[in-house]
Amino acid sequence: MQKKKLLIALLFAVFLVLLSHVGTRMTAVQPAFSFAAEEEKQVFLTFDDGPSTVVTNRILDVLSREKVQATFFIVSDRAETRKETLLRIAREGHTLGVHSKTHEYAKIYASNASLLADARACAAFIASVTGKMPDVYRFPGGQGTRAQRELLEREGFRVVSWNASCGDEEIAGASADMLVRKSAESAANKRRVVLLCHDSAPHRATAEALPRIIAHFRAQGYCFCAF
Numbered sequence: 001m002q003k004k005k006l007l008i009a010l011l012f013a014v015f016l017v018l019l020s021h022v023g024t025r026m027t028a029v030q031p032a033f034s035f036a037a038e039e040e041k042q043v044f045l046t047f048d049d050g051p052s053t054v055v056t057n058r059i060l061d062v063l064s065r066e067k068v069q070a071t072f073f074i075v076s077d078r079a080e081t082r083k084e085t086l087l088r089i090a091r092e093g094h095t096l097g098v099h100s101k102t103h104e105y106a107k108i109y110a111s112n113a114s115l116l117a118d119a120r121a122c123a124a125f126i127a128s129v130t131g132k133m134p135d136v137y138r139f140p141g142g143q144g145t146r147a148q149r150e151l152l153e154r155e156g157f158r159v160v161s162w163n164a165s166c167g168d169e170e171i172a173g174a175s176a177d178m179l180v181r182k183s184a185e186s187a188a189n190k191r192r193v194v195l196l197c198h199d200s201a202p203h204r205a206t207a208e209a210l211p212r213i214i215a216h217f218r219a220q221g222y223c224f225c226a227f
């Protein structure tokens with residue numbers, strides 16, 4: 001009888017040891033699984049059509065306070081008298097990109113040669129002020145054709161589009177509240193968001209909305225990236 005009890009206790013002990021091994025294996029497997037499930041969510045804040053004096057500097061103040069990096073696509077004719085703002089963008093670690101010299105569609109898109117000349121002139125101006133040649137490009141007023149994209153890529157540019165918008169150009173006279181809402185709506189369900197915003201002179205509401213736009217993406221677990 002005593003032997004039987006001993007045997008049962010022994011089997012139970014073996015069972016417990018086996019169970020603990022299975023448990024160890026399961027917990028060892030789990031981190032790999034959850035790592036794969038938690039792919040990083042990224043948001044690229046992008047600002048087109050600047051620099052302007054008031055709006056660009058307000059946006060830079062917010063980005064600095066929030067410790068967020070962004071990308072500014074520059075119209076170089078507008079930067080001629082705002083070199084200090086251009087330098088501030090570079091000095092504070094943001095990315096400067098090419099958005100054209102003039103933003104005048106008829107001139108820029110007249111031919112491949114004029115498109116290229118416009119991009120080169122804008123890039124050269126940015127380099128002359130900041131000492132660094134920009135290598136990202138965004139088409140003024142659209143996405144460009146495939147041939148136009150390839151032309152700029154051969155020139156050494158990474159051509160950057162967008163997949164979400166704060167709505168500051170589409171909605172005339174939009175309030176900051178509307179821009180926050182539109183940003184969240186247009187980025188919904190995207191793990192990699194490139195948000196289109198503008199920092200030219202009329203867009204004071206964009207600067208006003210920016211702290212809440214950043215708070216929204218932060219609360220959703222996004223990290224902030226620049227090109």
Ligand SMILES: [Zn+2]
Nearest residue numbers: 048049140141
């Ligand atoms: Zn533009």
